[in-house]
Amino acid sequence: MAAKVSIPEFQATALDDIPGIASAARGAFRVHKTKKLEWRQLQLRKLYWAMEDYQPQLLAALMQDLHKSDFESILMELDWVKKDCLFMLDHLEKFAKDEKLGSPHVPATYSFMKFRVRKEPLGAVLIIGPYNFPVQLLLAPLIGAIGAGCTAVLKPSELTPACAMVIKEMVEKTLDTSAIAVVNGAIPETNALMNEKWDKIFFTGSAAVGTIIAKKAAETLTPVVLELGGKNPAFISKNANLALAAKRLLWGKTVNAGQVCLSQNYVLIDKDLVETFITFLNQAYKEMFPKGAQASPDLGRIVNQRHFQRLKKMLDDTRGRIVMGGGMDEADKFIEPTAVLVDSVNDPMMQEESFGPIFSIYPVNSLDEAINVANTVHRTPLSLFSFGSKAEHQRILNEMTSGGATLNDAFFHASVNTVPFGGVGDSGWGAYRGKASFDCFTHFRTISETSSWSEKLIAVRYMPFDMSKLKMLARFTNGKPNFDRNGKVVKGFGYWAAMLCGLGGKSAKGAFVRWMVVLVAHYLYTNGVGN
Numbered sequence: 001m002a003a004k005v006s007i008p009e010f011q012a013t014a015l016d017d018i019p020g021i022a023s024a025a026r027g028a029f030r031v032h033k034t035k036k037l038e039w040r041q042l043q044l045r046k047l048y049w050a051m052e053d054y055q056p057q058l059l060a061a062l063m064q065d066l067h068k069s070d071f072e073s074i075l076m077e078l079d080w081v082k083k084d085c086l087f088m089l090d091h092l093e094k095f096a097k098d099e100k101l102g103s104p105h106v107p108a109t110y111s112f113m114k115f116r117v118r119k120e121p122l123g124a125v126l127i128i129g130p131y132n133f134p135v136q137l138l139l140a141p142l143i144g145a146i147g148a149g150c151t152a153v154l155k156p157s158e159l160t161p162a163c164a165m166v167i168k169e170m171v172e173k174t175l176d177t178s179a180i181a182v183v184n185g186a187i188p189e190t191n192a193l194m195n196e197k198w199d200k201i202f203f204t205g206s207a208a209v210g211t212i213i214a215k216k217a218a219e220t221l222t223p224v225v226l227e228l229g230g231k232n233p234a235f236i237s238k239n240a241n242l243a244l245a246a247k248r249l250l251w252g253k254t255v256n257a258g259q260v261c262l263s264q265n266y267v268l269i270d271k272d273l274v275e276t277f278i279t280f281l282n283q284a285y286k287e288m289f290p291k292g293a294q295a296s297p298d299l300g301r302i303v304n305q306r307h308f309q310r311l312k313k314m315l316d317d318t319r320g321r322i323v324m325g326g327g328m329d330e331a332d333k334f335i336e337p338t339a340v341l342v343d344s345v346n347d348p349m350m351q352e353e354s355f356g357p358i359f360s361i362y363p364v365n366s367l368d369e370a371i372n373v374a375n376t377v378h379r380t381p382l383s384l385f386s387f388g389s390k391a392e393h394q395r396i397l398n399e400m401t402s403g404g405a406t407l408n409d410a411f412f413h414a415s416v417n418t419v420p421f422g423g424v425g426d427s428g429w430g431a432y433r434g435k436a437s438f439d440c441f442t443h444f445r446t447i448s449e450t451s452s453w454s455e456k457l458i459a460v461r462y463m464p465f466d467m468s469k470l471k472m473l474a475r476f477t478n479g480k481p482n483f484d485r486n487g488k489v490v491k492g493f494g495y496w497a498a499m500l501c502g503l504g505g506k507s508a509k510g511a512f513v514r515w516m517v518v519l520v521a522h523y524l525y526t527n528g529v530g531n
């Protein structure tokens, strides 16, 4: 249980203050204070310890807002952010260092121009968070922004007011408030923030609001990262371990009471397996919740009445049959982990994003049909899950896209904090986490340097032009294709020479290994080893 701590009442930031807050973030960036590595390191170290020191308040806030268990809060929110701080600190110097550009980026003929990429912070950024992981999904992008050297304004979700207030206090008491600020509020406050000029907007939330944000950002050509949702499919074939699939998918729908953008919306399963799968699902349910889900201290609650009603309506409107769970208690905002067996792709349980502990099961006759249904329901979901043989995994990966994918489990591809994460198409633009978080807030600025001594070498570019010099330059720099007009590879002199020198090896490594074998064999033979 979370310790007894007091959390202030939610208070929105005054609308009149918002332009000043945004202008301070822009101003702090202009005086270059956040570009210094020492500043970035200090903020990350302070954030790490703030997460430690504010743990009781954060746990209490997560419990208050979402009834999130301390176990999930620590694993998926607090420790996650702390691990992110440590990762960024461990690698920051390397990430931020200029990168020399050599082969294959810069041809040898231009190597004297010292091509390099400088990692520049984008500037003042706005980070807008959702309600489901109100700590992690707001602070993980902030770690990327700080690492890259940006200033930032955070806008937590108003649907998790306790978390929003604790985060505001934590940031204001521990970080450099001249460069990092928190604005609390709902639509009017977000609109006021969106009326300001930002160098990047990082938005996590629904596709509907993401569309509003992207449209508004387009007016000032402000780049946006969108981390959105999706109708994520799970595929189960005859080659799957059914009991394991049932247990793992049930886990995916019980984390945070299923309020996870990544969890499966529906399961496409071979029709012959349906009844056994349902038996395994119910068995797994009993193992996880021996006294029933509502009595379990581990299961979260639906964030508010609006979302409770939305989920209830999905269950009321379905023409399917409830085969696991189905219970609910409005006063407690409790919805039981629920599976619904449906027979139509048009069922609301297939067509709407569940974003709760409910999902549908749709029987199919073949993998072809499953892939076809999934591509029809949502062509670019945030994630997909495949339970079957290696060949079936490959077919699914090849014939359907998604932001990320987990084979043989629920959303594990997104459960490690250092691995890039993002959607595709309408489930999101851009990625973050690990190094991708640094890159997300960085401008990769290419720089070259032309020395005075090289003037004669590169004088060919000046007018009056001389075609003979251009031909000479082309001979040195243009290269020759190893393919003909039909796209067929031509095995000319160069190819056979490389094959001969490489003893038939197709790569430098292959050639090296072959040469080593020959030399060792030669050595052994000439020294009479083994005679």
Ligand SMILES: NC(=O)c1ccc[n+]([C@@H]2O[C@H](COP(=O)([O-])OP(=O)(O)OC[C@H]3O[C@@H](n4cnc5c(N)ncnc54)[C@H](O)[C@@H]3O)[C@@H](O)[C@H]2O)c1
Pocket (backbone or CB within 6 Å): 128, 129, 130, 131, 132, 133, 137, 155, 156, 157, 158, 159, 185, 186, 187, 190, 191, 204, 205, 206, 207, 208, 209, 210, 212, 226, 227, 228, 229, 230, 260, 261, 353, 355, 382, 423, 428
């Ligand atoms: N891809 C991801 O990483 C990810 C993570 C969590 C949630 N999600 C998605 O987010 C959705 C649930 O989260 P949510 O309900 O907090 O999302 P939401 O889009 O309702 O809210 C997100 C943020 O936008 C603000 N907002 C809401 N309406 C707005 C408006 N009209 N104009 C401007 N700002 C507005 C909110 O205050 C909040 O801070 C689901 O669709 C889920 O799939 C995606």
Ligand SMILES: CC1=C(/C=C/C(C)=C/C=C/C(C)=C/C=C/C=C(C)/C=C/C=C(C)/C=C/C=C(\C)C=O)C(C)(C)CCC1
Pocket (backbone or CB within 6 Å): 075, 076, 080, 132, 133, 259, 260, 261, 262, 414, 415, 416
């Ligand atoms: C420790 C040792 C070993 C390793 C043990 C391992 C690997 C244990 C694995 C434990 C598991 C299964 C942990 C699960 C973690 C899940 C997490 C963190 C989920 C996170 C979810 C998130 C962030 C959700 C995000 C939601 C979003 C973005 C949208 O809504 C051995 C076995 C190697 C031996 C030595 C000891």
